[in-house]
Amino acid sequence: MACFITRKPIATSAIPKHYDLVLEPDLDKAVFSGSVAILLDVVEVTSLISLNVYDLEILCTEINSLSHYSDPIRISNISYDAERQTMTISLGLPLAARTQAKLAFVFRGKLNDNLVGFYRSRYQDADGETKVLATTQMEPTEARRVFPCFDEPALKAEFSIRLVADKHLTCLSNMGIAEETEVKVVSEGDLQVTGTAKKAVKFNRTPPMSTYLLAFVVGELQYVESNLFWVPLRVYAAKRKDMNMDTARFSLELAIKALQFYETKFGVAYPLPKLDMIAIPDFPAGAMENWGLITYRESDLLFDETGGSMSDKLRTAITVQHEIAHMWFGNLVTMNFWDGLWLKEGFATWMSYYACDHIFPDWKVWEQFIAEQLQVALSLDSLRSSHSVEMPIQSESEIGQIFDAISYLKGSSLVRMIHSYLGEGDFMAGVQHYLKKYAYANTTTMDLWESLGLASGKDVMTMMDILTRQVGHPVVTVIVSEDSIVIRQDRFLRTRDPLLEEAAMLYPVPFNILSINGPNGVLHDTSFAEREVTIKVEGFVKLNAGHTGLYRTCYSAEYLQKLAEEAGKGGILGVEDRAGLIADAAVLASSGYQKTSDFLQLLTNFSHESQYVVWDIIIIHLGAILRAWIFENQRTQDGLQSFVRRLIGTKASELGWNLADSGHAEKKLKTLLFCAAGVTGDPAIVNASKQMLFEFSRNQSVIDANLRPHVFRIALENGGSDEYDVVLNEYLTAKTSPERNTALQSLGYARDANLVQRTLQLALSKDVRDQDVQFAISFLQVHRTGTEALWQWLQVNWNNLSVRFSSRPLGNIIKACTAGLSTRDQLKSVRAFFDAKDTTLIKMPLAQALESLAVQCDWVERDRSDVAAFIENLSPLDQ
Ligand SMILES: [Zn+2]
Structure with a gap:
């Protein structure tokens, strides 16, 4: 079991119980003023009070x-600690134990443009006309930028909030409105008469909650609403040009379900x-689960049912269901500290698929989870620079860096594993026990294992404690003989x-062994935590x-x-088994x-596979x-392209790309194979794509929304500035956010050096919002010109980027700018560049990017001649 350093919470002597908070944003001047009175329970005698404050001007304490x-x-001294983002107030007289005190501040701050x-x-x-709205993003540690507070998840308190604003603006917060009154203008947070009438919107008092879940929005807003659930539901959006509020209906109706x-x-x-739920034009993530007021990126909340694609619909559905799951998991019951971030994120991610599978059963989202989410999690987790799911946090700067695939996707994969291990009934009984027992309180991961253990009678704690606190996962080597198999586990590092x-390291792993001789194909769910075991089994065997x-799982070649021959026949290997078998083989290679x-x-x-996920x-x-091979010789690259075209050709031409009368699954498969065949140069698809793009500039309905990103890609990869201008124009004029995103991302596929430069310039121009910069550059890494230009661009613009972005988007930008590199010289260049920089805020994503790059170099060097020989040995028919 890993050793964890015990962290001291910011407040132990005087605990916040209630905040009376007034905020008055000035949208034009980009400032806000405020006052807060914090009711404290003094539990032990103290003359020192520390709380969080950052980037605020404190006018009165x-x-x-x-x-x-x-x-x-009397206050004898106030000191600040910039690194911990705290202020400490020394009192002339100590506060006595078992009393209450009121701590009050008047303060001022800037409404920033950095999305925090x-x-x-x-x-x-x-x-x-350009309009401004004011909104908040408090998670993880940004509430302290808005008002002085005890900004830690465990220090739950009740909040009474008042927002003061111009009368024509809508004010929203976590709770409903208690009262709206007219006030004369306010200065420095105190209500003082100076002339102009404004409104003060007082919200109902919240239940006990964490500061990172607070939210305030002030702006010109519109909404659609429903009263079909027992509390009122609304979806809000800014009153912006081209906003069609019908696109809010899908999420509204989904929220009810x-x-x-x-x-x-x-x-x-x-x-x-x-x-x-509200769509915000500039937003740092996909969405944020503020209690009672969920904020979203527009593209993750608003969906056009008449013209949107299946993948946009899926993303919107998953995001909405994820955030709503947090209303219980995370908000009602909250992790003690950020080292338990995965507890809410892993669970909400799992829950979003679980709900989606119930509400949209024909989408088969669990199959997709295995092909995509689980693989992304394992991929990051196979690096030495990964981290354990439950991660000790040593400093504030580490908190922002763990919002990654480990916390969300490995976390949800572990929940999926324990759900499968315990079974639906026991698992849900445990979850219910947990939510009821800890409502309005805080927990550690152990509390969840305890509830699941109680409900199931199984020793959940021992197994899950190691899996969440120990980094990485094993590779299991299987040696098959006549009547038994020998299984050995080792830490898997790429x-x-x-x-x-x-x-x-050893991992407790439940093995489902699939055997022709087992009941229903599954032999038994054995769990083992030893280095090596031998199991008696005859005939065909597949693990997991x-x-x-x-x-x-590593088998002999x-x-x-x-196994692959067996899989190719269909038979005993289901979709998940076929997909998992291929993924394991690819990663092990x-x-x-x-x-x-x-x-x-x-x-x-x-080549005759029928299922989308496979x-x-x-x-x-x-x-x-x-x-990985883009910097290798052209003959091998051409040979690989040709191999792919041959492999998928039969199925792709059998299906075609007319989506009109296809069901959900067939549409997805047709779209996928259309793209793969086009990208590897299928002449019919390349010509069709160019033709469709040409017609698109006059009639947009000519390209089905599902095919659109792929048509853009294929036409841009095989075209020039004419094609580029059509897609750029679509980006600048499209009416919905997903349409704009599709066009913006697609521009990266254009390979001509001048077009690559245009894309890079666009990324940092006023035409791209900060939230979208990572999309603008994301696909340059799939070709050689783009990959090289991207790395140059990062170096040239580093000073600007490192100031403009917080650690999470900056980490993503670094990964996007280095993911395509695969030579030893490039690795040296990346190392040398960052050696000379302050990397405190990006330590973890940078280490992961460097390690991935080293793995990629090793792979190409190791298998260069192996792949070349494979290509040379293919029969002309196979090429
Ligand atoms: Zn979440």
Whole structure:
């Protein structure tokens, strides 16, 4: 068991119980003023009070003891700690234990443009005039930029909030409005008469909640609403140009279903008297689960049912269901501190798929989870620079860096594993126990394991404690003989260079062994935590049935071929097993456990595959090989392209790309194969794409929304500035956010050096919002010119980028700018560049980017001649 350093919370002697907060934003001047009075329970005698404050101008500080009517207590000193973002108030007289005190501040701050704390978002209204709205993003540690507070999740308190604003603006917060009054203008947070009339909107008092879940929005807003759930639901958006509020209906109706579903599953009513969801034009993430007022990026909340694509619909649905799950998991019951971030994120991610599978069963989202989310999690987790799911936090600067695939996706994969291990009934009984027992309070991960253990009677704690606190996952090597199999586990590192302590790691892993002789195909769910075990079993065997376990399975090359032949026939291997088998083989090849040629050979068994998810995973991994080889000789690259075209050609031409009469699954498969065939140069698809794009400039309905990103890509990869201008124009004029995003991302596919420069310039121009910069550059890494230009661009613009972006988007930008590199010289160049920079805020994503790049270099060097020989040996028919 890993050793954790115990962290001291910011407040132990005087605990906040209630905040009376007034905020008055000035949208034009980009400032806000405020006052706050914090009621404290003094639990032990103290003359020092520390709380969080950052980037605020404190105009007045006062503290009163409530035990007797006295004057304010004299403050002998106030000191600030910039690194910890705290202020410490020293009192002339100590506060007595078991009394109450009131701590009050008057303060001023800037409405910033950096998408943190209280910030501005801009948009154009119906008349083309630029308008501003003020909104908040408090998670993880930004509430302290808005008002002085005890900014830690465990220090829950009740909040009474008042917002003061111009009368024509809408004011929203976590709770519904208690009262709206007219006030004369306010200065420095105190209500003082100076002339102009404004409104003061007082909201109902919140239940006990964490500061990171507070939210305030002030602006010209519009909404659609529903009263079909037992509390009122609204979806808001800015009154911006081209905003069609019909696009808010999908999320509104989905919210009703999700709330009803969660109430039934959790056995706990929705905890607040209203729920608002709002689309914000500038937003740092996908969405934020502020209690009762969920904020979203526009593209993740508003969906056009008449013209949107299936993938946009899925993303919107998953995001909405994720955020609504947080209303219970995270908001009602909250982690003690950020080292338990995964607890809410892993669970809400799992829950969003669970709800989606219930509400949209034909989408088969769990299959997609295995092909995509689980693979992304395992991919990051196979680096030495990964982190444990539950991660000790040593400093404030580390908090922003753990909002990554480990917390969200490995976390949700672990929840999926434990759900499968315990079974639906026991799992949900445990979750209900947990939510009821800890409502309005805080927990550690152990509390969840305890509830699940109680409900199931199984020892959940021992297994899950190691899996959440120990970094990484194992590779399981299987040696098959006549009547038994020998299974051995080792820490899986893509660098294949475990240190002594890494080599000693063991993971408790439940193995579902799939066997022809087992009941219903599954032999039994054995769990083992030893280095090596032997299991008696005859005949055909495959580990990790259904791919619920978090590990890679390594078979001998010969046995893998046998399994692939079996898989190619359909038979006993289900979709998850086929997809998982291919993913494992691909990753083991790229890490040197197997040969890349063996993986390519294995794929030849799948040319008649019928399922989308299996093709998805094949194409993802073939894409990874093609990208890793972009700096290799042209003959090998051409050979690889041709291999892919041949592999998918039969199925692609059998299906075609007319989506009109296809069902959900067939549409997805047709779209996927259309793209893969086009990208590898299928002449019919290339010509059709160019033609469709040409017609698109006159009639947009000519391209089905599902095909649109792929048509853009293929036409841009095979075109020039004419094609580029059509897509750029679409970006600048499209009416919906997903349409704009599709066009913006697609521009990166254009390979001509001048067009690459235009894309890079566009990324930092006023035409791209900060929230979208990472989209603008994301696809340059799939070709050589783009990859090289991207790395140059990062170096040239580093000073600007590192100031403009917080650690999370900056980490993503670094990964996007280095992911395409694959030579030793490039690795040296990246290392040398960052060696000379302050990397405190990006330590973890940078280490991950560097390690991924090293793995990619090793892979290409190791298998260069193996892949070349495989290509040379293909029969002309195969090429
Ligand atoms: Zn979340």
